[in-house]
Amino acid sequence: MARAIFPAPDHDHDRCASSAIAHAETLCAARAQRLTPIRRQVLEALLASHKPLGAYEIIDHLAGDTRPAPITVYRALDFLRDNGLDHRIESRNAFVACVHNHAGEDLVVFLICERCGAVGEAPGGGVAEALKSSSRAAGFAPKSPLIEIAGICSHCRER
Amino acid sequence: MARAIFPAPDHDHDRCASSAIAHAETLCAARAQRLTPIRRQVLEALLASHKPLGAYEIIDHLAGDTRPAPITVYRALDFLRDNGLDHRIESRNAFVACVHNHAGEDLVVFLICERCGAVGEAPGGGVAEALKSSSRAAGFAPKSPLIEIAGICSHCRER
DNA sequence: TGCTTTTTGCTGCAGTGCAACATAAATATA
DNA sequence: TATATTTATGTTGCACTGCAGCAAAAAGCA
Helix, strand or coil: CCCCCCCCCCHHHHHHHHHHHHHHHHHHHHHHHCHHHHHHHHHHHHHCCCCCHHHHHHHHCCCCCCCCCCHHHHHHHHHHHCCCEEEEEHHEEEEEEECCCCCCCCCCCEEEEECCCCEEEECCCHHHHHHHHHHHHHEEEEEEEEEEEEEEEEHHCCC | CCCCCCCCCCCCCCHHHHHHHHHHHHHHHCCCCCHHHHHHHHHHHHHCCCCEEEEHHHHHHHHHCCCHHHHHHHHHHHHHHHHHHEEEEEEHHHHEECCCCCCCCCCEEEEEEEECCCCCEEEEHHHHHHHHHHHHCCCCEEEEEEEEEECHHHHHHHH
């Protein structure tokens, strides 16, 4: 199981972003999915930071000569999510690129720093099991647990 | 610790609702908070079911002679939430009355039935601890974990 | 080349959520 | 009781969210 990691402000972000793009290309090629320019641009916009972006922020980011319509961005985000390349942060109505700091289908716990806005992905691991057994005790057949934790990241706390 | 309970479709809902109102009255009186007509009506609207309601659904519910503005409803919802009388279901952008199936400040796990739409509140208990220690391992100081689980409730599964 | 599927563009709309200011009601203070 | 202060509600307006439905364009295939 991967360790919980919060993106350090001084990490090599260019490398982090380009490897995520490379991963997206490989994955789409393998699945015969098309990583079109728009989809790539949306992913790049998300990868520009580890902070969740709202739909309109993404539009602003893409707005060069032509400003894409909201639906265009939402469709790209849907595509990316279908392929596990981004996540939706429900408590923020916003999106982050998936940095795959978690195993395939596993539960992901999002750590959201209230100060710097960055989002880390921690592996769910044991929590997922505890949750599932606890909800089954209520006769509930769980599908997709969603866990988002707001707080202060270590980098912000040190300052 | 309370047991995880999903509201049964055949429970005595009138009693369930009126006791929630009574609790709200007691609590507001004790805190010198004012449970005004609007706030009460919004709470009653939420208590009409265990399904999360969107802001406009609440407006529809309240619309008699005068249709309240969205902001009016949002303010009432804020008040109720400040006093622990309702919860916001982030993944649905909707609200449910709190049925206090959990201890005071404890983490609440929301079980959301994808079929009937009802929402149950399960006590977080051990999960909260596991989450906190896991996120602390990432150097993260957690504040308010948010857990929402979609799935099928026992009553829907039996049918 | 023609056909089919996928993607993108366009228009429009219902819902979310709140800021900023004005008014009214309740509470506290003189 | 009159006045000031706080609290709640009303009003207007707007930015953002999210997607349906249809048309056009691009990509892939026969």
